[in-house]
Amino acid sequence: MTEQSHNQEVSRRKFVAAGSMTMGALAATAPMSMAWAAGDDRIRVGLIGCGGRGTGAASQALRADDGVVLYAMGDAFSDRLQTSHNHLSNQFNERVDVPEPRRFVGFDAYQQVIDSGVDVVILTTPPHFRPDHFEAAVAGGKHIFMEKPMAVDGPGVRKVLEHAQQARAKGLHVMGGFCWRYNHPNRECYQRIHDGAIGDVVSAHSTYLTAPLGTKPRQDGWSDMEWQLRNWQHFNWLSGDHIAEQACHAIDKINWAKNGQRPTKAIALGGRQMRETPESGNVYDHFSVMYVYEDGSRCFHDCRQMPGCWNDNTEYLIGTKGNCYVNSWGPTQIIEGPNAWEYEGPNPNMYQVEHDELFQAIRGNRDRIDDTEDMMTSTLMSIMGRMSAYSGQQVTWNDAIESTDRLGPATYEMGELPVISVSVPGRAGSWDEWNGTAT
Numbered sequence: 462m463t464e465q466s467h468n469q470e471v472s473r474r475k476f477v478a479a480g481s482m483t484m485g486a487l488a489a490t491a492p493m494s495m496a497w498a499a500g501d502d503r504i505r506v507g508l509i510g511c512g513g514r515g516t517g518a519a520s521q522a523l524r525a526d527d528g529v530v531l532y533a534m535g536d537a538f539s540d541r542l543q544t545s546h547n548h549l550s551n552q553f554n555e556r557v558d559v560p561e562p563r564r565f566v567g568f569d570a571y572q573q574v575i576d577s578g579v580d581v582v583i584l585t586t587p588p589h590f591r592p593d594h595f596e597a598a599v600a601g602g603k604h605i606f607m608e609k610p611m612a613v614d615g616p617g618v619r620k621v622l623e624h625a626q627q628a629r630a631k632g633l634h635v636m637g638g639f640c641w642r643y644n645h646p647n648r649e650c651y652q653r654i655h656d657g658a659i660g661d662v663v664s665a666h667s668t669y670l671t672a673p674l675g676t677k678p679r680q681d682g683w684s685d686m687e688w689q690l691r692n693w694q695h696f697n698w699l700s701g702d703h704i705a706e707q708a709c710h711a712i713d714k715i716n717w718a719k720n721g722q723r724p725t726k727a728i729a730l731g732g733r734q735m736r737e738t739p740e741s742g743n744v745y746d747h748f749s750v751m752y753v754y755e756d757g758s759r760c761f762h763d764c765r766q767m768p769g770c771w772n773d774n775t776e777y778l779i780g781t782k783g784n785c786y787v788n789s790w791g792p793t794q795i796i797e798g799p800n801a802w803e804y805e806g807p808n809p810n811m812y813q814v815e816h817d818e819l820f821q822a823i824r825g826n827r828d829r830i831d832d833t834e835d836m837m838t839s840t841l842m843s844i845m846g847r848m849s850a851y852s853g854q855q856v857t858w859n860d861a862i863e864s865t866d867r868l869g870p871a872t873y874e875m876g877e878l879p880v881i882s883v884s885v886p887g888r889a890g891s892w893d894e895w896n897g898t899a900t
């Protein structure tokens with residue numbers, strides 16, 4: 462099928478599919494979606510960022526719906542793409558329909574995947590690139606699964622928000638990778654919290670205390686850029702630091718408990734105590750944040766990536782009528798007080814649930830999925846925590862969302878890229894300076 466006839470077929474099927482949807486969903490998805498909407502045909506998926514999570518997400522997409530095919534792949538590096546392709550081909554055989562001409566390598570690979578005739582994209586590069594990739598995917602009319610966080614800085618968050626409006630107008634599904642929102646036990650627990658099981662949530666404390674992620678020592682022949690990309694979790698322009706890259710899951714749980722209420726400001730401490738090697742880059746190894754809300758309530762978050770320490774990934778909620786503990790690693794979800802409860806139901810793989818629901822929605826069997834609002838709040842809260850810890854200052858919601866401090870180089874090429882120095886709180890006078898200077 463040519464690109465043009467494919468688009469005509471899509472329009473026809475979209476109309477047919479709309480008949481089976483609720484009116485609300487119809488209004489939300491029908492108007493201008495250029496991407497595949499429903500029918501009994503193939504849904505073509507493009508994978509952008511073929512690493513661990515991207516490969517996992519692609520396999521979950523392929524398991525979600527028999528009509529899904531992996532149709533194009535893009536990565537900064539051919540070896541990463543090839544490893545992912547081999548892995549997926551071995552599992553899914555001809556449903557991995559990605560011949561050489563639809564394997565794209567380099568910084569513009571994302572655009573080539575988007576232009577290759579796919580219906581859905583999986584955005585799983587380091588988060589620095591997410592806003593640009595999201596913008597291009599929306600412009601191309603693609604349904605989107607994008608991993609958390611949605612950006613690493615205020616300008617990135619603003620860019621995603623701006624294009625999320627267009628995604629809405631086009632009826633595109635946008636799913637975010639805050640996977641605990643797709644975890645059945647957590648869903649039931651937070652629903653009970655929202656229904657008042659512990660009364661008003663007075664305070665929440667979430668932790669993400671864990672061992673460090675693996676590092677990649679520099680190899681001969683790697684440029685600065687290649688080394689930083691291959692070791693991206695440890696460079697703050699690429700990851701947003703571990704508070705934004707990893708602990709954002711636990712910050713998202715505060716956001717979930719507060720039902721989307723935005724904190725007015727963050728006051729944070731943080732530092733880098735045990736990261737000493739060059740490959741540990743310029744990120745901190747611990748943060749502690751207090752979020753202050755309009756009504757004066759306060760929520761707290763601690764995260765740490767250090768070896769040999771006590772680890773924890775729990776949210777502790779204090780309510781006017783009881784308490785709640787959510788341990789995602791346990792997993793345990795417990796409510797104490799007059800409405801005491803403990804989850805005892807099934808716990809299907811939340812990553813699979815994400816893709817099952819996304820493809821059901823694309824098929825027209827669910828209302829439109831749009832995770833951008835919650836994803837934005839949790840991402841920006843994480844960024845506020847980092848900005849406050851790096852600077853040693855209070856950071857308001859507006860400071861973060863209006864920030865013009867864009868992390869990372871203006872253009873991308875596999876060449877020189879000096880490492881930015883580690884931020885020292887209280888030393889400098891602007892966000893740019895607080896983010897350090899090139900060494």
Ligand SMILES: NC(=O)c1ccc[n+]([C@@H]2O[C@H](COP(=O)([O-])OP(=O)(O)OC[C@H]3O[C@@H](n4cnc5c(N)ncnc54)[C@H](O)[C@@H]3O)[C@@H](O)[C@H]2O)c1
Pocket residue numbers: 509510511512513514515535536537538541542567568570571585586587588590608609610638639640690706707
């Ligand atoms: N929800 C979760 O539980 C979960 C778990 C792991 C990772 N993640 C998220 O998934 C994303 C990817 O993490 P990962 O663990 O798969 O990392 P990874 O390093 O395994 O994969 C990232 C891939 O992106 C490629 N890449 C880098 N820059 C690129 C560019 N500009 N264009 C195209 N490709 C590029 C890399 O070469 C690599 O193959 C991150 O945002 C991370 O936070 C989420």
